Amino acid sequence: MKKNVLIIGAGGVAHVAAHKAAMNNALLGDICIASRTLAKCDGIIESVKRKGHIQNPAYKLYSRQIDALDIPATVKLIKETNSQIVINLGQAFLNMSILEACLETGVAYIDTAIHEEPDKVCENPPWYANYEWKRKERCAEKGLTAILGAGFDPGVVNAYCALAVKRYFDKIDTIDILDVNAGSHGKYFATNFDPEINFREFIKVWTWIDRQWKEYPTHSVKRVYDFPVVGSCPIYLNGHDELHSLSKNIDANSIRFWMGFGDHYINVFTVLRTLGFLSHLPVTLSTGQEVVPLKVVKALLPDPQTLAPGYTGKTCIGNFVKGWKNGKAREVFIYQVSDHKQCYEEVESQGISYTAGVPPVAAAMLVAQGDWDAKTMVNVEELDPEPFIAILDKIGLPTDIKEIEPGSQASFNGTVRDLETELAESTAMVTVSAANPMIAVMRKPAAKAG
Incomplete structure (x- = not known):
């Protein structure tokens, strides 16, 4: 069992994820929202509290400021928050920095989009081979779960x-x-x-x-x-x-x-x-x-x-x-x-952010309870889809x-x-x-x- 979640990012998708994580904190534990702009993190927390979405008030919901390109600072934050699952919902330019921090601390990593470099666009395929998959062996050696692209599409x-x-x-x-x-x-x-x-x-x-x-x-x-x-x-x-x-x-x-x-x-x-x-x-x-x-x-x-x-x-x-x-x-x-x-009535968000923000929390729940704790790097299609779809059915994204x-x-x-x-x-x-x-x-x- 893994507990305590660090959400990095404070945009629309992180807003939804924070709501859903708080609504399932009996399983996920403490939730920290971290971003460069602390006020955005605090705004999300206010929204969660306004909607009454904290399932178990015994667990903390709090904010921290972080420049996620700073790997040592991210390592320090992971340790200070005692987080065992990191959900990366920041810009795609941050992926490799956050993944490196997770590799150093040994905590599970989840993201929703492929890594990008600021000075490159639409690199030659397959894109995952340019950055993420180069670290797959290290994840396996450390027994670290890294789930790539766990939003809606991808995810x-x-x-x-x-x-x-x-x-x-x-x-x-x-x-x-x-x-x-x-x-x-x-x-x-x-x-x-x-x-x-x-x-x-x-x-x-x-x-x-x-x-x-x-x-x-x-x-x-x-x-x-x-x-x-x-x-x-x-x-x-x-x-x-x-x-x-x-x-x-x-x-x-x-x-x-x-x-x-x-x-x-x-x-x-x-x-x-x-x-x-x-x-x-x-x-x-x-x-x-x-x-x-x-x-x-x-x-x-x-x-x-x-x-x-x-x-x-x-x-x-x-x-x-x-x-x-x-x-x-x-x-x-x-x-x-x-x-x-x-979507707005439930979590004060629009539907695009909602469809992207619910799935990484479902993935975190599966990691927390061991069903998706792969102990290596995987893309979503490499995991059993049925528990994932079953949780999504329950927490807001029913499949037809x-x-x-x-x-x-x-x-x-x-x-x-x-x-x-x-x-x-x-x-x-x-x-x-x-x-x-x-x-x-x-x-x-x-x-x-x-």
């Missing part, structure tokens, strides 16, 4: 892949991970999680097709799919963290990731990128001052956590899996739907499973055609007004039946 979708292998298929042909946010935050433009990480993610599209890596231009391959609950949504082929471990650990011919984007998002993204505002490399101004354009854009956009109070609509994230069972073709959609308003008639209208076709054909069908048209920019994001009224 829960990896568990859905493992569940498909375990329960639904003898042989898998394709896995298409579909992620849509059919919600509305009422702002002209905002990202649902850290803008810097969000934009870096969409610089290149690396995908796993016919058992090899293939690269495509951003937003060049589009599909429209009729999702459960949220309805018809446009989605685009995209690169994503989980593909880089699933391609190694899951026996499938193709594994692709698709994310929903509206025309307005694509328009703003394209203009910013074309003008150079999404560059992660510094530029020198005429004053001699050096700035990173992407960090300037981040500073100008709304903090994702501020979107929560007025957010409406739902998210739908899941895996469309095709293959064979008992010699017959089979198609299954394993998915989860969350409601932004309900839908059988699809192979080749029917409800099927999803993720086969990528020649690029010329795909480009012709992936254009985005946006109506804008200089006098009223919000026209671009206003939903058009549904046509009346004749």
Whole structure:
């Protein structure tokens, strides 16, 4: 049994994780929230107390200030807090520093995103091999549990892949991970999680097709799919963290990731990128001052956590899996739907942060009780998915499973055609007004039946 949790980070995802950890502190013990900005940590604690989410008041919920790039300082904090599980919910640039601190102290490590270096974006795949997996042997030697990518995507979708292998298929042909946010935050433009990480993610599209890596231009391959609950949504082929471990650990011919984007998002993204505002490399101004354009854009956009109070609509994230069972073709959609308003009512957060913040706590609970205490480095799909999904069902992210008639209208076709054909069908048209920019994001009224 492992007890006492250190949550590093104080953004929207950490906010949710702190709520869920406090709601399960009888198992997890003391909870410390640490970040560079102590006020943000204290704000989260105030939210947890305001909602009455401390399960057992005998355990502490408190804050500390930390620069997680400072490995000795992080080692000291882990020891001072007597933490046995560290949940890393800070920026992806911190991953290796925090993992090194965990290796030095021998405590379990959990994160939700792949490591990134500030001066590099979308490195050649598989990304995990560039940083994390180089430390796998050291984790095994120390008997240290390190669970990589335990958010939703990556994370829960990896568990859905493992569940498909375990329960639904003898042989898998394709896995298409579909992620849509059919919600509305009422702002002209905002990202649902850290803008810097969000934009870096969409610089290149690396995908796993016919058992090899293939690269495509951003937003060049589009599909429209009729999702459960949220309805018809446009989605685009995209690169994503989980593909880089699933391609190694899951026996499938193709594994692709698709994310929903509206025309307005694509328009703003394209203009910013074309003008150079999404560059992660510094530029020198005429004053001699050096700035990173992407960090300037981040500073100008709304903090994702501020979107929560007025957010409406739902998210739908899941895996469309095709293959064979008992010699017959089979198609299954394993998915989860969350409601932004309900997320806010429960933990004062929006749905994107909620879906990312609940799973690492579920993983920590499984580590604490020994079910997922792997004593080595693993990606989520290497662990038994069923206890994970069972806990998620109980603490806020229930899974639905839908059988699809192979080749029917409800099927999803993720086969990528020649690029010329795909480009012709992936254009985005946006109506804008200089006098009223919000026209671009206003939903058009549904046509009346004749």
